[in-house]
Structure formats: C-alpha cells, structure tokens
Amino acid sequence: NLICNFSKTSTKGKWPVTYKAPEPMGEHFIAESFDRGTLDGWVVSSAKKEDADEDIAKYDGKWAVEEMKDSKLPGDKGLVLKSRAKHHAISAQLLRPFTFDTKPLIIQYEVNFQLGIDCGGAYVKLLTQTPDLDLDQFVDKTPYTIMFGPDKCGEDYKLHFIFRHKNPKTGEYEEKHAKKPDADLRTYYTDKKTHLYTLVVNPDNTFEVLVDQTVVNSGSLLTDMTPPVNPPAEIEDPDDQKPEDWDERPKIQDPSATKPEDWDEDAPAQIPDEDAAKPEGWLDDEPEYIGDPDALKPEDWDEDMDGEWEAPQVPNPACETAPGCGTWKRPMIDNPNYKGKWKPPMIDNPNYQGVWKPRKIANPAFFEDLQPFKMTPFSALGLELWSMTSDIFFDNFFITDDRNTAERWANDGWGLKKAAEGAAEPSLATQMLNAAEERPWLWVVYVLTVALPLVLIIVFCCTGKPTTNLISCLLWIDSRSTTNDKHTRAGVREMETETHTQLGDFSDPLSDFISKKRLATNLATYSDHQGKGEKYIIL
Numbered sequence: 001n002l003i004c005n006f007s008k009t010s011t012k013g014k015w016p017v018t019y020k021a022p023e024p025m026g027e028h029f030i031a032e033s034f035d036r037g038t039l040d041g042w043v044v045s046s047a048k049k050e051d052a053d054e055d056i057a058k059y060d061g062k063w064a065v066e067e068m069k070d071s072k073l074p075g076d077k078g079l080v081l082k083s084r085a086k087h088h089a090i091s092a093q094l095l096r097p098f099t100f101d102t103k104p105l106i107i108q109y110e111v112n113f114q115l116g117i118d119c120g121g122a123y124v125k126l127l128t129q130t131p132d133l134d135l136d137q138f139v140d141k142t143p144y145t146i147m148f149g150p151d152k153c154g155e156d157y158k159l160h161f162i163f164r165h166k167n168p169k170t171g172e173y174e175e176k177h178a179k180k181p182d183a184d185l186r187t188y189y190t191d192k193k194t195h196l197y198t199l200v201v202n203p204d205n206t207f208e209v210l211v212d213q214t215v216v217n218s219g220s221l222l223t224d225m226t227p228p229v230n231p232p233a234e235i236e237d238p239d240d241q242k243p244e245d246w247d248e249r250p251k252i253q254d255p256s257a258t259k260p261e262d263w264d265e266d267a268p269a270q271i272p273d274e275d276a277a278k279p280e281g282w283l284d285d286e287p288e289y290i291g292d293p294d295a296l297k298p299e300d301w302d303e304d305m306d307g308e309w310e311a312p313q314v315p316n317p318a319c320e321t322a323p324g325c326g327t328w329k330r331p332m333i334d335n336p337n338y339k340g341k342w343k344p345p346m347i348d349n350p351n352y353q354g355v356w357k358p359r360k361i362a363n364p365a366f367f368e369d370l371q372p373f374k375m376t377p378f379s380a381l382g383l384e385l386w387s388m389t390s391d392i393f394f395d396n397f398f399i400t401d402d403r404n405t406a407e408r409w410a411n412d413g414w415g416l417k418k419a420a421e422g423a424a425e426p427s428l429a430t431q432m433l434n435a436a437e438e439r440p441w442l443w444v445v446y447v448l449t450v451a452l453p454l455v456l457i458i459v460f461c462c463t464g465k466p467t468t469n470l471i472s473c474l475l476w477i478d479s480r481s482t483t484n485d486k487h488t489r490a491g492v493r494e495m496e497t498e499t500h501t502q503l504g505d506f507s508d509p510l511s512d513f514i515s516k517k518r519l520a521t522n523l524a525t526y527s528d529h530q531g532k533g534e535k536y537i538i539l
Contacts, residue, residue, distance in 0.1 A: 019073040019420075022396060022412035026405030029094040030381055032397040033413065034065045034077045042079075043135035045089035045384075050141065052087075059139070061088030061385075068194075068393050069114050072420035078110070078395030084388055091127060091135045091382030094399065098126070099377045101203075103401035107381075108198040110414050111150060112393040117189050120387025122394070123149030123160050129379035138382055143173070145378040148199045148209075150188065157185040159216065161199060161209055163375055165229055169367050176225040176372075181209065181217035193421060194393070196414040200403065205373050212418075213410065221372040229372045231365055240358035247351045253344040260342075269338050272330035279323040286325040289313040 024031035032041075045059040062082040067074070081088055098105065111122045125144040127133060133142070144164065151158040161178035188195050188211060198210040201221075209217035222229055291311035301309050319325040381397060396413035400406050436442040 019075045019416065021076075022409055022416075024398070024405075025408055027400055027402050028405060028409075029096060029098050029399040029401075030092065030397055031409065032092065034079055034395060035075070037065055037077055039063065039065055039079075039090075042090055042092045043138070045091070045136060045138040047089070047137040047139045049087055049139055056085075056087065059087045059089040061086035063088065063090050068112060069391065070192075072423070073417060076395075076417070078112075078393045080394070081383075081385065081387060081392040082390055084390040085386075087384075087386055089138045089382065089384045091138050091380050093135070093380050094378075097129045097377045097379040098399065098401075100374045104203060104403065105146075105201045105399070105401065106198065106403055106406040107146075107148060107399045108196060108406055108410060109149075109397045110194050110196050110393075110395040110417070112192065112194040112395075113189055113389070114192060114391045114393055115389050116192065117152050117392070118388045119153040120389055120392070121149070121151040121385050122387075122392055123147055123151055123383075123385075124397070125382045125384060126378040126399075127380040127382050128164075129377045133380065135380060135382070138384060140384055142382070142384070144382075145376050146199070146201075149197055150185075152189050157189055159185055159197075159209060159211070161207065161217070163201075163221075163225075163372075165369070165372055166376060167367070168369060169365065174227070176221070176227065176229060178207065178209070178217060179219060179224050179226065183211075183216040185211075185216070194395070194414065194417045196410055198406070198410070201373060203373050205371070212414075213407075222370070230368050232363055233366050234360040235363045236358040237361045238358070242356040246356050247349065247353050248355055249349050250352050251346040252349045254347045255344070257344040263339055263342050264337065265339070265341050267338050268335055269340075270332040271335045273333045274330070276330045278328045281322050282328050283318060283322045283325045284327060286316055286318050286322070288316055288319060288325045290316045 021033050021035040022031075042063075044063060047059055048057045049059065050057075060083075064080045064082050065077050066080055067077055079090075107124070107126070109124065113122070124147070125142075126146040126148075127135075127138070128143040128145045130143060146164075147160055147162040149160060151160055159181055162175050164173040165176050166173055196210075196212050198208075198213070200208040200210070205221040207219060207221060208215050219225075290313065292314045293311070295311040297309045303309065316325055381399065383394070385392075396409065398406060398409045400409075432442075432446065436446065
C-alpha cells in the first residue's frame with residue numbers, strides 16, 4: 001500500500017523513495033500530514049499555566065511546520081516542537097466529535113526525537129467535548145478523555161495510556177492508568193528514527209498499544225488499570241478498633257524455663273590462645289614505627305604556638321625482615337565455654353489470636369461500571385508538553401473507528417518513512433568496513449571467518465583427482481566416523497566407484513545434474529543402510 005515511486009540513481013546505485021503525501025481513505029475524524037506547510041486548522045495556546053512561576057507560566061514554546069533535519073523524504077513535513085525548557089500547547093478540532101458506541105477507537109501518530117530526549121513528553125490528549133472548550137486557552141487542566149504517547153525523564157521510559165473515568169455516583173472524574181509495558185522501550189527514544197504510536201480501544205473493553213505496528217501492551221479496561229475502574233464491594237470498617245487484650249504474638253518465652261546452674265554469662269567471647277608461641281626472631285625491643293630520620297623541622301615552626309616538633313612516624317626498617325616488633329601478645333581465639341546471656345526458649349503462644357484486621361463493611365462508594373469503554377466524547381486533539389529537548393518531530397495524526405483505514409494511512413505515511421530510512425542505511429559490507437576502520441583487529445576476524453574458509457574450499461575442491469574431489473566436496477563425514485572405521489572406508493570406495501559409473505566425463509550438463517542427484521540419493525541410502533549415524537553435508 002505504499003504510495004511511492006522508485007527510480008534508479010546512477011551515482012550511488014540505490015533506489016531512493018519519492019515522497020507523496022498520504023491521503024485519508026475511509027471513515028476518519030482527523031487526518032493531518034502537515035504537508036501543506038502551514039498550521040492552518042491548529043490553534044497555539046496563549047494561556048498561562050496556573051501554579052507556576054511567572055517567567056515560565058506562559059505557553060510560549062514555539063511550533064513550526066518543517067522537514068526533519070536529516071530527512072530521507074524531501075517534501076515530507078511535520079509539526080516540530082522548537083523550544084527547550086518551555087511550555088507548549090497546540091490543538092485542533094476534529095471533523096466531528098468522537099462518540100464511544102459500537103465501534104473501536106484508533107488513534108495513531110508518528111514521533112521522531114531528532115536530538116534524542118533528556119526529559120520531556122511527546123504524548124497527545126483527546127480533549128473532552130464541553131460547551132466551554134476554548135482551544136486558545138488550552139492548558140494542563142483542560143479536561144481530556146484520553147492521554148496517550150511516549151514520555152521520558154532520566155532513565156524512566158514511559159508509554160502512557162490514561163483515560164478519565166466518570167464516577168456514575170458522584171459525577172467526578174478519576175484518571176485510570178494502564179499497566180506499564182513489559183517491552184523495553186529505550187530504543188524508541190534513542191535511535192533518532194521515526195516511530196508509529198497506535199492506541200486501539202475496543203467496545204469489549206480491551207485495549208492494545210502498538211509501536212511500529214507491533215503490540216507492546218494490551219489488556220482490559222476492567223482489570224488492567226490503576227486504580228481499578230470499579231471500587232471494591234467491601235472495605236475495612238474505619239471505626240473498628242483492635243481490642244486491648246488482642247494477642248498477636250505467635251511465639252512467647254517459656255515462662256517455666258530456668259537458667260542452668262552451670263550457665264556462665266560472664267565468660268568472654270574470646271580468650272588468648274594458650275597454645276600459641278612467639279615466633280623466632282621476634283624483636284621485642286624494636287618499636288613497630290619510628291620517627292622519620294630524614295624529616296626536618298619546618299623553618300616556620302613556632303614551638304610556642306605549635307608545640308614541640310616531632311618527626312612523622314614511618315615503619316621501622318628493622319622490622320621488615322623480622323616476623324614482628326614490639327611486645328608480643330598471644331592471638332585471641334573463640335572461647336569454647338562462651339554461652340552469652342541466657343534467654344528462655346521460645347514456645348507457641350497458647351493465646352495467639354492472629355494478626356488483627358478491621359471487620360469488613362459494605363463500601364458506601366461502591367458502583368459497578370461494566371462498560372468503561374463508553375467514555376466521555378471528545379472533539380479535539382491537543383499536545384500540551386514540557387520538554388528539555390527541542391526539535392521533537394510529529395507527523396500524520398489520524399483518528400478513526402476502522403482498523404483497516406488506520407493501517408492504510410500508516411502504510412502510506414510511516415511505512416514510506418521506514419522504507420526511506422531503510423534504503424539510506426549502509427549495507428552490511430559498509431558497516432563491517434566502518435567497524436574495521438575503528439577497530440583494526442576486526443580484519444583478523446574477517447579473514448578467519450570469511451576469507452580463509454573460502455580459500456580452503458576452493459583448494460579442497462579444485463585440485464587433485466576430479467572424482468575423488470567430487471566425493472570430498474559433496475559430503476563431509478561427521479568427525480565421529482574416523483578414517484580407521486572399516487565401514488566408512490568401504491563406503492567411500494563404493495561411492496567412488498558409483499561416481500565413476502554415473503558421472504562419466506560430465507559432457508552433458510543435464511546428465512551431470514541428474515547424476516549428481518542420483519549420487520546424493522545413493523549416499524543418503526548408504527548412510528541409512530549402515531545405521532551408524534554418519535552425517536553427510538551436501539555442498
């Protein structure tokens with residue numbers, strides 16, 4: 001379904017991809033490729049963020065419509081967040097509001113972190129349809145129905161799917177967050193490639209989150225959101241209190257136990273080793289450290305202010321060849337009679353009542369919503385972002401209720417970018433050469449793994465007797481079958497004779513092919529017949 005033209009290039013011999021803007025086909029609520037080169041239909045917020053310092057409160061981050069810095073598709077434009085450390089907000093009305101009824105919601109768009117991303121988001125908000133929705137005053141507190149897309153700060157890589165659920169009892173809204181994806185998301189933020197983000201929410205309350213048309217997260221609105229859509233039917237009674245005599249101790253000290261008479265609590269944990277002897281050559285009269293004989297008193301030393309000067313201590317050179325210096329002391333060992341402080345042994349508590357828990361009561365806030373898919377309708381799409389990195393590229397926003405329509409749009413837009421990026425990537429040989437330039441030792445690896453085996457095969461197959469070499473090249477007998485095996489040697493002689501008979505002088509290419517095939521069959525039959533497990537590799 002790619003809408004593209006391929007033409008040869010005489011200079012590089014590659015097949016470049018020619019860009020053509022995607023055209024929406026089928027039911028959709030917004031389809032924006034920005035290839036008009038303008039922000040027509042989009043409203044940049046002029047509001048200020050509440051509860052923020054005055055110098056950063058204004059949504060004054062810049063937006064532009066332009067090509068990617070390293071575009072592989074000349075003419076392909078997108079929406080670019082241009083400022084760093086600024087609040088950005090921009091939005092556009094849908095062709096008509098989306099109502100959650102009997103068809104799924106599919107939203108998808110593309111993101112390219114052209115400069116990587118340090119800390120910032122690239123998510124979208126589906127703005128709730130309300131009578132007072134004013135896109136010029138779009139801020140972080142503007143009500144939304146769904147928030148979806150990538151977000152990263154530090155080493156925390158997120159892919160949000162959040163929806164605001166309306167409590168049917170109170171009418172209040174609460175955010176419900178999808179579980180964190182199990183997939184490793186790091187590459188999508190660091191490889192500087194264009195990635196396609198897709199969210200599918202189905203009428204049966206299931207959802208899927210896809211990146212580059214691959215599912216990275218899925219689940220149910222009823223069971224895989226935090227906090228859960230439906231509160232518990234029962235809760236702990238907040239007025240219930242633990243009785244004062246409630247015993248939660250599973251073990252207690254035995255009240256009937258007494259300390260043994262021979263229990264010595266005063267015995268030390270360690271005692272001198274009476275069996276130890278002072279090593280021969282121990283220098284009792286030599287100190288372990290002495291004053292440095294080469295040290296000199298500083299000229300500015302004032303004994304009235306600094307006290308009497310002493311040379312710094314250094315290891316005694318007389319002790320270097322001796323087992324030790326100074327007063328010898330017996331080493332300490334564990335005291336075999338040490339028992340420590342006596343404590344009564346622990347026994348099961350006959351009065352144990354278990355861990356106390358408050359009693360359960362009916363939850364006064366309980367409700368059961370079995371159709372959380374039926375969310376609040378939304379009428380606009382917006383980006384309300386803060387980022388410490390600029391030049392985040394957005395493209396090809398699309399909202400529909402038909403999955404096939406979404407896939408066509410994705411193939412015509414993101415699929416084209418993927419093809420262009422793939423065509424621009426260096427070949428395997430080029431990557432190997434570039435790697436060898438940085439690491440010259442790789443040439444040794446290349447020779448050993450590629451060149452040397454190739455030379456050996458040519459020499460092995462193209463020298464000596466033709467028929468013998470044909471046998472050698474058509475099969476290699478597994479190392480478990482040695483040349484001293486009489487069955488192997490007899491089999492090879494038998495196959496050499498068969499080869500002379502069947503292949504002749506190779507005058508007819510067709511006969512040559514048939515003969516080789518017959519020989520291969522005979523070899524396999526011979527291996528089977530012998531039943532010795534030899535392995536034949538047909539080259």
